[in-house]
Amino acid sequence: MDVERRAWLTLALTPGLGPVGLLKLIAAFGSANAAAGARRAQLAPHIGEAAAAALMAGEANAAVEAAEAWLAATPGAFLLTLLDADYPAELAETHGPPPLLFGRGRRELLGCAKLAVVGSRNATPQGLDNARVFSRELAKAGYTIVSGLAAGIDAAAHEGALAAPASTIAVVGTGIDRIYPARNRELGLKLAEAGLILSEFPLGAGALAHHFPRRNRVIAGLARGCLVVEASVDSGSLITARLAAENGREVLAIPGSIHNPLARGCHRLIKDGAKLVETVDDVLAEVGRPARSAPPPREAIDAAPARKDAPQPAGAGCALLAAMGYDPVDVDTLTDRLKLTAGEVYAMLLELELEGRVAGLPGGRFQRLS
Incomplete structure (x- = not known):
């Protein structure tokens, strides 16, 4: 690692300095290396006595050495600074962009046109299917999909x-050496090979509550637009949508059943001016098509891992209701989701119809009522 890049790392990892202090020092001294070598009396007017003392005492040294060792030992790992030529212009133009990001994976994806796809952690089966299908088709159209590697909609979007050349970027709210939640470990490993993972947090940083709004601002800042697939009114994905709107980006939302509490966040966004979208073409009509195609993937990657994020309540009837979600669905889809025979599914549907919890619709479809 060259001297200037190591100095960026030192400033970024110094306790009490923070992104704002780092950028103040770069502006004042002209380079990270000059700032790192400055005297305490020169530093204090810009960052305060405590941070200046921490920098002079080398309080970041152990963390810097650990980060250097991880970068050297980890395939595809890199540091991205605000002054690097491939730092995404969209993110740099936002308020308070992260001055330094840890990256792992296909660095060339930073230069691709990007769309954020976000939503609920506790998504319905329809929501998960929508996230996968929209993300797959948008990636085929040339957009790199950006999300947060959370359970539910984020994981489905990734x-x-x-499988598409444009692939996907995960912005995480932990250190880049940690996969959170643990259930997404396999997905995270695939992202590190065929996609890209980014984090502004130090190695080993845990999943602290205040990390996730910061992560959301990076997701919103990277993307040309933000598609919310499914969200409750208190979902963190609405924060991402708000930040996208504040940065002048397009906000889009997929509507759902009025009986689905996870559609109400999307409905609120639509009431507030978000674009209602029903198809991938609706999205492309709003944000346009990428001007250039995405780079080819390093190697073909297997499709999505087995679905583990759909809730599985106890009891056959509850399992069927969970598999139905809130939108009309046919028996073939239910047999696929539940891994049951059509006869078993019909028997469960009949029982739920008699209980007034499910209604039959024209065309052989069914919809839950509770």
């Missing part, structure tokens, strides 16, 4: 986009 899964859908992975």
Whole structure:
């Protein structure tokens, strides 16, 4: 690692300095290396006595050495600074962009046109399917899909986009050496090979609550637009949508059943001016098509891992209701989701119809009522 890049790392990892202090020092001294070598009396007017003392005492040294060792030992790992030529212009133009990001994977994806796809952690089966299908088709159209590697919609969006050349970027709210939640470990490993993972947090940083709004601002800042697939009114994905709107980006939302509490966040966004979308063509009509095609993937990657994020309540009837979600669905789809025979599914549907919890619709479809 060259001297200037190591100095960026030192400033970024110094306790009490923070992104704003780092950028103040770069502006004042002209380079990270000059700032790191400055005297305490020169530093204090810009960052305060405590941070200046921490920098002079080398309090970041152990963390810097650990980061250097991880970068050297980890395939595809890199540091991205705000002054690097491939730092995404969209993110640099936002308020308070992260001055330094840890990256792992296909660095060339930073230069691709990007769309954020976000939503609920506790998504319905329809929501998960929508996230996968929209992300896959948008990635085929040339958009790199950006999301947060959370359970639910985020994971489904990454899964859908992975097989396309444009692939997907995960912005995480932990250190880049950690996969959170643990259930997404396999997906994270695939992203590190065929996609890209980014984090502004130090190695080993845990999943702290205040990390996730910061992660959301990076997701919103990277993308040309933000598609919310499914979200409750208190979902963190609405924060991402708000940040996208504040940065002048397009906000789009997929509507759902009025009986689905996870559609209400999308409905609120639509009431507030978000674009209602029903198809991938609706999205492309709003954000346009990428001007250039995505780079080819390093190697073909297997499709999405087995679905583990759909809730599985106890009891056959509850399992069927969970598999139905809130939108009309046919028996073939239910047999696929539940891994049951059509006869078993029909028997469960009949029981739920008699209980007034499911209604039959024209065309052989069914919809839950509770």
